[in-house]
Amino acid sequence: MAISDQTEATTETPSAASARPGGILPTGAVVRSDLLARVFTDPVPRVVLLQAPAGHGKTTFMQQARTHWQAQGAAIGWVSLDEGDNDTSRLFGHLQSLLKRLEAQSTSTQTASGAIPKVQAGRAPRSDWVVDRLEQLDCRVVVFLDEFQVLTNRSILDFFRTLLERLPDNAIFVIGSRTVPEIGMARLTVNGHAVVLRAQDLRFSLSEAEVFFAGVEGLDLSRKELESIHERSEGWPAALQLYRLSLASPSVRESLTNIATFRPRDLADYLADNVLDLQDAEVQQFLRETALLKRVCAPLCDAVTGRKDSQSMLQFLERAGLFLRSLDADDYWFKYHTLFSGFLARQLSEQNPERTSHIHARAAQWFAEQADYDPAIYHALAGGDVGLAAEILDHWASRLIMDGNLMTVERWYDSLPIGEIEKRPDLVVKVAYALAFLRRRQKLEPIQAILERFAGSGDADLVARSSVVRSMILIIQDDIAGASEVVRTVDVRDDTATGFRAFELGAGANLEGFLAIAAGEPEAAHEYLSLGRAHSERAGAAFSWGYAVSTAGANLLIQGYLQEALEKFRLGMTDPGISLDESVTSAVLVACYVHALYEVDALDEARAQFEQYQSVIRNAALLDYMALSYIALARIHDAQGEAALAQERLDELESIAYSSNWPRLVRNINWERVRRALAQGELDRAKSIASRIDTDPVGGRSLWVPFSEAAEGDLVGCVRLDIADGRCDRALDRLHRALTDAADRRRVRRQIKLRILEALAYRAQGEDNTARRAMQKALSLAAPGGFIRTFIEEGDAAVQLLRDMSEVSSGLNVIAPAAERCDHATPGAERMHNLMHRILRGAGIERAQSAPLEGESFQPLEALTEREQQILTLLANGASNRAMAEAIFVSENTIKFHLKNIYSKLAVSSRAQAINAAHQMGLV
Numbered sequence: 005m006a007i008s009d010q011t012e013a014t015t016e017t018p019s020a021a022s023a024r025p026g027g028i029l030p031t032g033a034v035v036r037s038d039l040l041a042r043v044f045t046d047p048v049p050r051v052v053l054l055q056a057p058a059g060h061g062k063t064t065f066m067q068q069a070r071t072h073w074q075a076q077g078a079a080i081g082w083v084s085l086d087e088g089d090n091d092t093s094r095l096f097g098h099l100q101s102l103l104k105r106l107e108a109q110s111t112s113t114q115t116a117s118g119a120i121p122k123v124q125a126g127r128a129p130r131s132d133w134v135v136d137r138l139e140q141l142d143c144r145v146v147v148f149l150d151e152f153q154v155l156t157n158r159s160i161l162d163f164f165r166t167l168l169e170r171l172p173d174n175a176i177f178v179i180g181s182r183t184v185p186e187i188g189m190a191r192l193t194v195n196g197h198a199v200v201l202r203a204q205d206l207r208f209s210l211s212e213a214e215v216f217f218a219g220v221e222g223l224d225l226s227r228k229e230l231e232s233i234h235e236r237s238e239g240w241p242a243a244l245q246l247y248r249l250s251l252a253s254p255s256v257r258e259s260l261t262n263i264a265t266f267r268p269r270d271l272a273d274y275l276a277d278n279v280l281d282l283q284d285a286e287v288q289q290f291l292r293e294t295a296l297l298k299r300v301c302a303p304l305c306d307a308v309t310g311r312k313d314s315q316s317m318l319q320f321l322e323r324a325g326l327f328l329r330s331l332d333a334d335d336y337w338f339k340y341h342t343l344f345s346g347f348l349a350r351q352l353s354e355q356n357p358e359r360t361s362h363i364h365a366r367a368a369q370w371f372a373e374q375a376d377y378d379p380a381i382y383h384a385l386a387g388g389d390v391g392l393a394a395e396i397l398d399h400w401a402s403r404l405i406m407d408g409n410l411m412t413v414e415r416w417y418d419s420l421p422i423g424e425i426e427k428r429p430d431l432v433v434k435v436a437y438a439l440a441f442l443r444r445r446q447k448l449e450p451i452q453a454i455l456e457r458f459a460g461s462g463d464a465d466l467v468a469r470s471s472v473v474r475s476m477i478l479i480i481q482d483d484i485a486g487a488s489e490v491v492r493t494v495d496v497r498d499d500t501a502t503g504f505r506a507f508e509l510g511a512g513a514n515l516e517g518f519l520a521i522a523a524g525e526p527e528a529a530h531e532y533l534s535l536g537r538a539h540s541e542r543a544g545a546a547f548s549w550g551y552a553v554s555t556a557g558a559n560l561l562i563q564g565y566l567q568e569a570l571e572k573f574r575l576g577m578t579d580p581g582i583s584l585d586e587s588v589t590s591a592v593l594v595a596c597y598v599h600a601l602y603e604v605d606a607l608d609e610a611r612a613q614f615e616q617y618q619s620v621i622r623n624a625a626l627l628d629y630m631a632l633s634y635i636a637l638a639r640i641h642d643a644q645g646e647a648a649l650a651q652e653r654l655d656e657l658e659s660i661a662y663s664s665n666w667p668r669l670v671r672n673i674n675w676e677r678v679r680r681a682l683a684q685g686e687l688d689r690a691k692s693i694a695s696r697i698d699t700d701p702v703g704g705r706s707l708w709v710p711f712s713e714a715a716e717g718d719l720v721g722c723v724r725l726d727i728a729d730g731r732c733d734r735a736l737d738r739l740h741r742a743l744t745d746a747a748d749r750r751r752v753r754r755q756i757k758l759r760i761l762e763a764l765a766y767r768a769q770g771e772d773n774t775a776r777r778a779m780q781k782a783l784s785l786a787a788p789g790g791f792i793r794t795f796i797e798e799g800d801a802a803v804q805l806l807r808d809m810s811e812v813s814s815g816l817n818v819i820a821p822a823a824e825r826c827d828h829a830t831p832g833a834e835r836m837h838n839l840m841h842r843i844l845r846g847a848g849i850e851r852a853q854s855a856p857l858e859g860e861s862f863q864p865l866e867a868l869t870e871r872e873q874q875i876l877t878l879l880a881n882g883a884s885n886r887a888m889a890e891a892i893f894v895s896e897n898t899i900k901f902h903l904k905n906i907y908s909k910l911a912v913s914s915r916a917q918a919i920n921a922a923h924q925m926g927l928v
Contacts, residue, residue: 033064033068034208034212034215034216035068036061036065036068036212038209039065039201039205039206040068040069040072042199042201042205043069043199044072045199048176049176049196049197049198049199050168050171050175050176050177050192050197050198051168051171051176051177051178051179051189051192051197051198051199052069052176052177052178052179052198052199052201053179053181053184053185053189053198053199053200053201054066054178054179054180054181054201054206055181055182055183055184055200055201055202055203056182056201056202056203056206057182057203058182058242058341058342058343059240059241059242059243059272059341059342059343060203060206060207060240060241060242061206061241061242062150062180062181062206063150063180063329064241065201065206066148066150066178066180069146069148069178070082070146070148073144073146073176076144077143077144078143078144078145078146079106079109079110079141079143079144079145079146080109080146080147080148081102081105081106081145081146081147081148082147082148082150083098083102083147083148083149083150084150084151084331085149085150085151085152085154085155086151086154086378087154087415088378088412088415089154089155089160090154090155090156090157090160090411090415091157091409091410091411091412091415092157092159092160092411093407093408093409093410093411094409094411094412095160096130097407097409099134102147103134103137103138106137106138106141106145106147107137107140107141109143110141110142110143110145130163130166130167131163131166131167131170132170134167135167135170135171135172138171138172138174138175139172139174140893141174143174144174144175144176145174145175145176146175146176146177146178147175147176147177147178148178148179148180149177149178149179149180150180151180151181152179152180152181152185153181153182153183153185155185157411159619161185161186161187162619164185164187165186165187165188168187168188168192168197168198169188169191169192171197206241207238207239207240207241208234208239208241208244209239210230210231210234210239212239213230213233213234213239213244214230216244216248217230217233217244217247217248220248220251223248223251225251229257229260232260233247233260236260236271237271242272242341242343242344243271243272243275245325245327246272246275246276246278246279247275248325249275249279249282249325249326250275250278250279250282252282253278253281253282255278256275256278272343272347273347276343276344276347276348277347279326279344280348280351283326287317287320287321289309290305290309290311290314290317290321291321291326291348292348292349292351292352293308293309293352293359293363294308294309294314294340295340295344295345295348295349295352296308296345296349296352296360296363296364296367296386297363297367297383298339298379298382299331299337299338299339299379300318300337300338300339300340301318301336301337301338302314302315302318302336303370304367304370304371305317305318307366307367307369307370308363308366308367308370315335318335318338319335322335322338326344327340327341327343327344327345328340328341329341360387361387361388362387363387364383364384364386364387364388364389365383365384365387365389365392367379367380367383367387368380368381368382368383368384368387368389368392368393368396369392371383372396377396377397377399377400378412380396381393381396381397381400381416381419384396385419385420390420390421390424391424393416393419393420393424394420394424394425394427394428394431395428397413397416397417397420397431398428398430398431398434401413401431401434401435401438402434402503402504402507404434404438405434405437405438405504405507406504406507406543406544406545407545408589410437410438410441410442411438411442413434413435413438414438414439414442414444414447417435417438417439417447418447422450422451422454425451425454426454429458429466429469429470430469432451432454432455432458432470433455433469433470433473433508434504435451436448436451436452436455436470436473436474436477437473437476437511439451440473440476440477440480443480443664445663445664445665448477452474452477455470455473455474455477456474458470459471459474459490467493468494471490471491471493471494471512472491472494472508472509472511472512472515473508473511474490475487475488475490475491475494475512475515476511476515478490479515479518479626480626480627481665482627482666482667482668482669484519484522484708484710485708487515487519488519491512491515491516491519494509494512496509496512496513496516496532496535496536496539497535499538501539501542502542502543503543504543505543506539506540506542506543506545507539507540507543507545509539510535510536510537510538510539510540510543510545511536512536513532513533513535513536513539514532514533514536514551514552514555516528516532516536517529517530517532517533517536517555517556517559518555520532521555521558521559521562521711522708522709522710522711523708523749524709524745524746524748524749524750524751525749526559526562526563526750529555529559530556530559533552533555533556533559536552537552540552550576550589550590550591550592550593551589551592551593553572553573553575553576553593554573554576554589554592554593554595554596554629555592556572557569557570557572557573557576557596557600558596558711560572561596561600561711561714561753561789562711562714562751562752562753562754563750563751563752563753564752564753564755564756564785564786564788564789564791565788565789566600566603566604566789566790566791567604567788567789567790568789569596569600569789570597570600570601570604573593573596573597573600574597576593576597577593577594577597577613590617590620591617591620591621591626591629591630592626592629594613594614594617594620594621594633595621595629595630595632595633596629596632596633597613598610598613598614598621598632598633598636598637599632599633599636601613602636602637602639602640602793603636603791603792603793603794604790604791604792604793605792605793605796605842605846607640607643607644610636610637610640611637611640614633614636614637621633621634622656622660627661627664627666627668627669627710627712628710628711628712628713629712630657630660630669631657631669631672631673631712632711632712634653634654634656634657635654635657635672635673635676635716637653638650638651638653638654638657638676639793639797641653642680642683643796650680654673654676654677657669657673658670658673661673667698668710671697671698671699671717671718672712672713672716672717674693674694674696674697675694675697675716675717675718675720675721676716677693678690678693678694678697678721678724678725679721679724679797681693682724682725682728682799683797683799683800687728687729690725690728691725691729694721694722694725697718697721699718699721699722709749709751709754714751714753714754714757715753715754715756715757715794716757719738719742720757720758720761722738723735723738723739723758723761723765724761724798726738726765727761727764727765727768730768732765732766732768732769735761735765736762736765736766739758739761739762739765740762742754742758743755743758743759743762746758752785753791755785756782756785756786756791756794757794759778759779759781759782759785760778760779760782760794760795760798760802761798762778763775763776763778763779763782763802763805764798764801764802764805766778767801767805768801772808775805776805776809779802779805779806779809780809780836782795783836783839783840784836786839787835787836787838787839788835790839790842790926791839792839792842792843792846793846795843796843796846796847803843803844803847803849806840806843806844807844807849809840810840810841810844838926842926863925864909864910864911864925864927866909867909868906868909868927871892871902872902872905872906872909873927874892875888875892875899875902875903875906876906876918876922876927876928877928878891878892879903879906879915879918879919879922880919880922880923880928885899885900885903903915903918906918910922910925
């Protein structure tokens with residue numbers, strides 16, 4: 005996103021009353037009064053689309069509309085898009101800059117300091133983030149988006165579709181595009197929220213053409229000539245401008261009748277040729293040579309032409325109306341009209357191809373020296389110098405990857421020969437990171453083959469440079485053992501590394517943390533993840549933040565610390581990056597958050613989070629994270645009586661598993677189908693499904709237990725089936741060996757599930773007392789973290805056992821002997837008692853008692869609103885009124901008002917009492 009292809013989005017203050025970015029209306033511009041009247045109606049449409057081919061005056065009309073809105077005191081944002089904005093990370097990074105500038109124009113906005121407000125967990129991504137920012141501005145906001153047709157990324161188009169549907173009343177978007185973008189314009193128009201101006205609307209009327217030509221001194225155009233020109237041009241603004249510039253040529257005036265058969269493009273070329281012929285030789289040469297540039301400035305023009313007076317030449321061309329417009333207030337950057345520059349570029353290419361290559365080469369070098377790498381690569385490729393393009397990308401890709409601009413790396417990789425990339429091992433590594441994180445499986449294959457050649461070359465330097473990314477690819481391909489073997493050759497503890505190497509070591513340390521979790525080594529995992537954060541901070545790499553948060557939270561969850569993990573995920577979700585990013589890092593965080601919400605029985609919130617971030621999870625998540633979120637959502641559908649939707653989610657996940665070549669994920673999906681069949685009492689169907697699963701679980705000590713299988717996987721699936729099929733002795737044998745392993749490796753999350761299944765196996769054998777003791781151990785392990793759904797998802801047998809236990813007043817006073825306890829701290833009977841009844845409520849079973857037992861959780865007198873729940877959470881975390889106000893961008897008086905309502909609903913009279921009641925009720 006840029007002002008005319010620049011890499012920074014820019015806006016101007018309302019006082020800079022200009023009709024285009026950085027200047028006045030072009031010379032001889034005709035005020036389009038009729039068109040402006042269609043836009044400035046009452047009410048003003050939220051969206052204005054100008055859709056027409058090049059040369060129809062879209063930008064000029066947008067400039068005029070801008071002048072009107074500026075005069076009314078509106079905050080204005082003007083944006084020109086380019087192909088690079090199809091990189092979601094890059095686009096939304098620029099959107100942050102744009103909104104900050106808009107906030108600077110607003111006199112009393114709460115975020116005028118430029119601070120980025122945090123996104124509330126549970127809100128829609130991206131579009132809500134922008135809507136929230138726009139709503140906070142105290143004035144009308146008008147955003148102009150030019151060259152919109154360059155956007156082809158489906159995710160970005162979907163973002164704009166959602167945003168435009170939900171624009172606040174103070175915001176207007178004006179879009180210029182050569183094509184009709186797929187952003188829901190039909191619906192907006194039908195609902196009266198949009199107006200569309202097409203090519204026929206933008207054409208000049210005869211009266212407007214008369215005004216247009218009347219501004220040219222000495223032209224003395226007859227009425228017949230005017231009518232002929234208007235007829236031949238069909239009111240096409242670009243053609244009229246070419247006529248106006250070329251009518252000084254007698255041959256043009258004489259040929260008005262003879263060119264009646266010209267097609268529009270032929271007419272434009274004919275007129276442009278005459279316009280060029282009317283200029284002196286020096287101007288013609290300057291025009292031809294600089295027209296190759298997408299945007300121009302004096303230093304760039306001096307560099308490619310060898311001149312030293314390009315600034316005065318550019319200003320002369322603009323004043324003369326030679327299809328050049330200024331892009332900023334300082335008259336630094338300019339841009340030629342596409343039609344005119346295309347004609348000039350074709351002429352130079354046909355007449356002097358060597359000069360064309362020379363200009364591109366100089367432009368590439370100049371842009372590279374300015375660290376403006378996107379146009380530098382473009383010109384290098386346009387000039388045929390793929391080597392220079394590869395060198396520039398090699399240098400730039402380090403920053404792109406660390407900032408998460410992966411699609412930009414992919415876009416330029418697609419334009420380069422693979423042989424040119426292979427010459428540069430560092431570039432191979434960087435491209436591999438980008439394609440791996442984007443899950444571009446087919447594109448990655450030739451790059452991975454090169455990496456394997458590096459690994460087998462015997463060159464220690466090549467091996468070292470490629471090891472981390474090779475291990476990352478193996479993890480993405482679900483080869484855990486292979487990834488472990490490769491990454492262990494890397495010294496991730498090197499604290500002297502900086503820049504991209506530090507980023508790589510951070511990735512390697514995070515991978516080591518992931519492997520330590522799978523190996524049941526939580527302390528080692530914590531150490532590696534801390535090391536990974538340190539490397540990333542030293543590298544200045546924001547890209548890996550979500551992955552680090554997610555993996556650290558997963559480590560807590562596996563150890564049974566569900567509430568701590570949930571808080572870590574929730575805090576991560578408040579970072580604005582989660583709303584703007586679409587990479588692996590954000591996907592894994594959202595997936596973990598969905599799973600944790602499901603586990604604490606916050607089903608509606610978990611479902612909302614998944615549905616809002618589904619494209620992020622689907623397009624970028626790793627196997628284990630994807631399994632966590634999709635299977636959780638399928639279970640939510642089942643819990644809410646939507647079995648068909650649950651099956652659809654599993655089918656969708658299976659399709660992803662096959663396309664990604666993830667056989668382990670296919671197994672997990674089938675085991676989930678087995679669980680669902682057993683829950684429905686369909687043993688034969690469950691056995692049929694299980695017979696097709698390629699697995700041989702031993703039920704004993706296993707080195708690798710990926711965290712998506714902490715409570716699932718082959719062992720758990722087989723045990724469920726054994727119990728349902730009456731083979732309880734075999735189930736218990738597997739369980740007891742697995743419990744020893746889980747306790748040794750402090751896999752508390754796994755122990756909870758195994759204890760529940762143990763209880764069910766004993767219950768099926770008629771050993772009720774032993775079953776109760778096993779369930780008590782499960783409750784003891786689960787109570788500190790508040791695990792709920794892990795009990796409910798085992799079906800009616802588990803729920804009935806808990807219900808029976810709840811009816812025995814002494815049932816929870818029986819504590820397992822010390823020898824039978826695991827290392828995890830055993831909570832008191834009161835906490836276990838509360839958890840049991842929360843599980844029963846989650847299963848839809850009301851307690852028989854009419855009054856709560858002592859110490860049991862109770863409910864508010866009236867349900868809290870979403871905002872009240874948010875404030876209560878901040879209150880429980882010790883935030884002051886002022887801190888709460890700043891956190892959610894409201895006044896302290898508003899906080900006091902909400903606190904009064906919260907106290908009333910909780911039947912308390914102080915902060916301390918509210919916090920205590922909230923904990924008892926399970927609200928925080």
